Amino acid sequence: MNEEALLKEIKRDSRRFGELYEAFYKDIFGYAFRRTRQYDVAKDIAAETFLKAYTRIGGFKWQNTSILHWLYRIATNEINKYCRSRKYTPESLNRIQEEYGVDLTDYSNAETDGILLEEEMSRYREFAKVQELVATLDPKYQDVISLRYYEQKSIRDIAIILGKKEGTIKSLLSRGLEKVRERLAGD
Amino acid sequence: MKNEDVDSMLSKLDVPRPEHLKHPQELKMPLLSYRKSSRAGLWLLALPLTFPLVAFLKYRVGVVSSALDAVERFFRAIAGHSVLTYLIPVIFLGLPLLVMIVNLLAFCHFASDRDTKALVVTIKFRPLNIIVFLMAVAALAYAFLPDAMP
Numbered sequence: 480m481n482e483e484a485l486l487k488e489i490k491r492d493s494r495r496f497g498e499l500y501e502a503f504y505k506d507i508f509g510y511a512f513r514r515t516r517q518y519d520v521a522k523d524i525a526a527e528t529f530l531k532a533y534t535r536i537g538g539f540k541w542q543n544t545s546i547l548h549w550l551y552r553i554a555t556n557e558i559n560k561y562c563r564s565r566k567y568t569p570e571s572l573n574r575i576q577e578e579y580g581v582d583l584t585d586y587s588n589a590e591t592d593g594i595l596l597e598e599e600m601s602r603y604r605e606f607a608k609v610q611e612l613v614a615t616l617d618p619k620y621q622d623v624i625s626l627r628y629y630e631q632k633s634i635r636d637i638a639i640i641l642g643k644k645e646g647t648i649k650s651l652l653s654r655g656l657e658k659v660r661e662r663l664a665g666d
Numbered sequence: 667m668k669n670e671d672v673d674s675m676l677s678k679l680d681v682p683r684p685e686h687l688k689h690p691q692e693l694k695m696p697l698l699s700y701r702k703s704s705r706a707g708l709w710l711l712a713l714p715l716t717f718p719l720v721a722f723l724k725y726r727v728g729v730v731s732s733a734l735d736a737v738e739r740f741f742r743a744i745a746g747h748s749v750l751t752y753l754i755p756v757i758f759l760g761l762p763l764l765v766m767i768v769n770l771l772a773f774c775h776f777a778s779d780r781d782t783k784a785l786v787v788t789i790k791f792r793p794l795n796i797i798v799f800l801m802a803v804a805a806l807a808y809a810f811l812p813d814a815m816p
Binding site: 493494496497500501504505508509512513522526529530533575576583584586589591592595596599600602603605606609624627628629653656657659660663664 | 669671672685688694697698
């Protein structure tokens with residue numbers, strides 16, 4: 480997919496946003512799910528991310544980096560809102576519901592998806608244990624660790640996603656690993 | 667244990683990658699069309715509200731305009747046509763009734779409580795739906811009681 484050309488098309492015809500959605504929804508939902516391990520929260524974060532992207536894409540400027548990085552950045556901000564209070568309120572989704580009377584997340588397949596994912600998660604006990612520990616860290620360490628190891632992003636990609644310098648990311652990653660090591664030793 | 671060991675352990679970690687999700691398809695369409703669906707209610711009302719508005723401006727306020735005359739001629743032509751005249755109840759009753767029901771269901775939720783044998787009605791604060799609903803009521807009121815309107 481030539482993202483730059485697609486971005487131009489989306490700005491002309493917003494329905495083409497559907498192609499972006501098809502291409503990247505799984506990545507963003509998966510990221511939110513791996514971070515929160517809560518199906519309902521993850522689907523709300525993914526929906527909020529794409530709703531925000533859909534309403535803001537007119538102002539998005541192409542800078543030779545994948546649109547997926549931008550989506551990851553929006554999702555990271557939403558995940559951190561959840562991390563701060565252990566409660567998630569999808570503001571844009573709620574606003575759309577108030578203003579237009581449309582509930583974008585009224586899925587009929589949500590329950591089935593949730594049950595299947597819960598069953599699948601039982602096969603990832605080691606991951607669940609590690610993520611439980613990572614989730615106790617400061618969100619800035621959680622961001623870099625999850626993007627590096629769960630999402631398999633390079634240091635450069637993480638720097639773009641979080642809007643920080645590569646050196647800062649390396650330093651955050653090193654300190655984050657140090658904290659994980661300390662906590663593993665403490666167990 | 668060193669940081670390198672933690673790095674190695676995390677790098678080898680088997681992470682869940684949800685594949686067979688069904689809900690994404692259910693979000694896609696409403697996400698891409700929510701603006702249109704909300705505007706559709708207003709478009710459905712445009713036609714039945716046009717005539718009372720024209721009548722009000724022309725006969726109550728006394729506005730003289732060729733545009734108002736043209737709209738009036740348009741509706742009179744429909745009413746006078748042998749086949750198109752059947753569109754009149756659809757325009758002035760059917761469309762407002764449809765808009766009224768759709769918007770009422772958007773801000774009202776009905777549920778029955780079997781224990782107390784009560785009908786529980788919840789009204790959500792959705793200004794746009796409430797305004798469109800009231801406009802539909804006004805259009806219907808005009809259709810039934812044109813002389814009682816201001």
